[in-house]
Amino acid sequence: MGARMSMNNQSCNEFFDASQSEARKRQRTSSSSLWDETARLIPYLPDEISIQILARLPRICHFNAKLVSRTWRAALTSKEVYQVRKELGKTEAWLYVLTKLSGEKLVWHALDPVNGAWLQLxxxxxxxxxxxxxxxxxxxxxxxxxxxxxxxxxxxxxxxxxxxxxxxxxxxxxxxxxxxxxxxxxxxxxxxxxxxxxxxxxxxxxxxxxxxxxxxxxxxxxxxxxxxxxxxxxxxxxxxxxxxxxxxxxxxxxxxxxxxxxxxxxxxxxxxxxxxxxxxxxxxxxxxxxxxxxxxxxxxxxxxxxxxxxxxxxxxxxxPDGMAEGWPARQAGTKLSVVVDEALYALDPSGSPDRVRIKVYDNGEDAWKTVGVDVPMRDIGDSDSPYLLTDCFGKLHVIAKDVNRNIVVVQADWRNQYGSGPSTSSGSFGDHLVNGLASSEEVWKVIATKNIGSSELVSCQILEI
Structure with missing residues (x-):
């Protein structure tokens, strides 16, 4: 009986060892299968499709999306996703504003103009x-x-x-x-x-x-x-x-x-x-x-x-003489200008204390003409750089610091008022705009603000990604 029990114990042990071996094998197979799936950007989807999905995410979501996994972070810091964004027409234009803090430190702020969200670089x-x-x-x-x-x-x-x-x-x-x-x-x-x-x-x-x-x-x-x-x-x-x-x-x-x-x-x-x-x-x-x-x-x-x-x-x-002689100047002789929809605009801060004027260059007549709709913004004469100009979404934007220490981003939209912006041809210059048939409130719209305290504006750029 002892021999029989010993044999039974041996059989049990062999069965137990075999079961453990099979379990470990299944575990390794299962783990391998799970690893293969989690290594993908999205489990059970080809990465090519996942890239198409990630490319459609708004940029404001990318910061949190990078925390999902290492594979997502790798994808969102590669060129592939952003190339697909271009192909899909999903690129976004963000405004980057450089400020000078307390005369010593430069600080960058990024604005998502669609969501009105500010981020610091x-x-x-x-x-x-x-x-x-x-x-x-x-x-x-x-x-x-x-x-x-x-x-x-x-x-x-x-x-x-x-x-x-x-x-x-x-x-x-x-x-x-x-x-x-x-x-x-x-x-x-x-x-x-x-x-x-x-x-x-x-x-x-x-x-x-x-x-x-x-x-x-x-x-x-x-x-x-x-x-x-x-x-x-x-x-x-x-x-x-x-x-x-x-x-x-x-x-x-x-x-x-x-x-x-x-x-x-x-x-x-x-x-x-x-x-x-x-x-x-x-x-x-x-x-x-x-x-x-x-x-x-x-x-x-x-x-x-x-x-x-x-x-x-x-x-x-x-x-050309007309362009050179009429180019508006501001502090320290600097000439601010920007090209929007093939038209050259310049900022002229020499208007009334609570307004700033915009001029546009007429290539046909070689002359600068004042746009008849002033920017509704207080002129801050004691700042090194009270105004900045940029082009975003094909529209003119003015960035300034107001009396409440806010960055104020205002957008000009004369297309909605007149059907088109001022033409730079000599035959049709957009006299309706130059003569100012609309009020500033109808043309200019504040799209974002941000308090920057005692900081001063230095520069701004648009990046489309």
Whole structure:
């Protein structure tokens, strides 16, 4: 009996071992099957279909969607989903606004204009390790331009200690670019790119020369940088040079320098030393770069026309007289402009205290004409940058800071009032709009606000993703 029990126990043990082995095998198979399914973006669906679904998600949902799984995060930080968004016509235009906090720190805010939601971008990279130069006051020498620029920088709260002071902002190929600026008495060559897909900053190829307060524009999916100021052995010096950045190859190409022909006809050598030519604006219009120019001696700016760069011929030519002479100017000689629906608009803050005017350029007549519908916004004269212009959804937008310390984004919609915007042809210029047959409340609409406290507006860009 003992032998029989032993044999039965052995059989039971063999059965138990076999059952355990089979169970482990089934568990491994089940786990493998489960892993195969969870490795997909959406279980039991091919990834090709899942990509189509993710591409239809509004961008505002992407931040939470990235938390679903590692596979979702990988998909939403890849180019594939965003390429499908373009193919499906699901791209969204967001407004990115750069502000300066307490005169020291730059902070980016992103607006989803459809949902009215504001988000804050990651901080810009620290450049504390950037090469330190000598103090600005010991570098600029005794030249007149050095003295005037030195007083300018002193006026701007000792900004040689502020990172990115005087940087230029551009947007191309779905990314933001922060170009140059001053830090610790040196003009920086560095260029930083913000990728909204990765939600991160990275450094790209530097410019050929350090620049601060340069002008920046986009043409043919390339970034153009002109003018600005830098420093050389004799002090701070305005620049006439220009260069182009190709985001596809991460390379810079030098362009012919701006001739500044009108600046060369000054009657005396004294005026030539006193007044230095500066690029005070840049806009991409009709396939060319238009650069209004001024002669500068702080705090004075004297307009001297402008020049046009033809990328096909790789040459500079003089700007049409009517465009150059009538281009509205604002603080520090800066000329704000934007192209909307092939029409060139500029901002003229010289109206009444509680209004700001918009002008549009008539290419046929070579003249600027005032749009008869003022922006219903208080003129804040003591701010460095009270107004910004941009194009979003094919409509003109004005961004300003109101008396309650809010960013206010107002949208112009004259299509709804007149059926079309102002034409730039000489035959039909949209006289109904220029003559102002509608009230400002009928044309301008506030689409978003955000309190930014004591911060000041610096720049804005539109990214469509």
């Amino acid at each position: 990651p901080p810009m990279p620290s450049i504390d390790g950037f090469r330190r130069g000598l103090r600005l006051w010991n570098m600029v020498g005794s030249s007149i331009i050095g003295d005037t620029l030195r007083s300018w920088i002193r006026r701007r709260d000792a900004s040689d200690n502020i990172p990115y002071c005087g940087c230029a902002i551009g947007a191309v190929d779905g990314c933001l670019y922060v170009v140059g600026g001053f830090f610790r008495a040196s003009a920086m060559k560095s260029v930083w790119r913000f990728d909204p897909i990765l939600n991160s900053w990275s450094e790209v190829a530097p410019m050929s020369v350090g620049r601060g307060y340069c002008k920046i524009g986009v043409l043919n999916n390339k970034l153009y940088v002109v003018g600005g100021v830098t420093w050389d052995p004799v002090g701070l010096t305005p620049l006439q040079s220009a260069e182009m950045y190709d985001p596809c190859t991460d390379t810079w190409t030098k362009l012919p320098s701006m001739p500044f022909l009108k600046a060369q006809v000054l009657p005396t050598g004294f005026l030539s030393d006193l007044l230095k030519p500066m690029a005070t604006g840049l806009t991409s219009y009709a396939g060319k770069l238009y650069v209004p120019q001024s002669l500068y001696c702080w705090p004075f700016f004297v307009d001297v026309g402008g020049e046009v760069f033809d990328p096909v011929m790789n040459t500079w030519n003089e700007m």
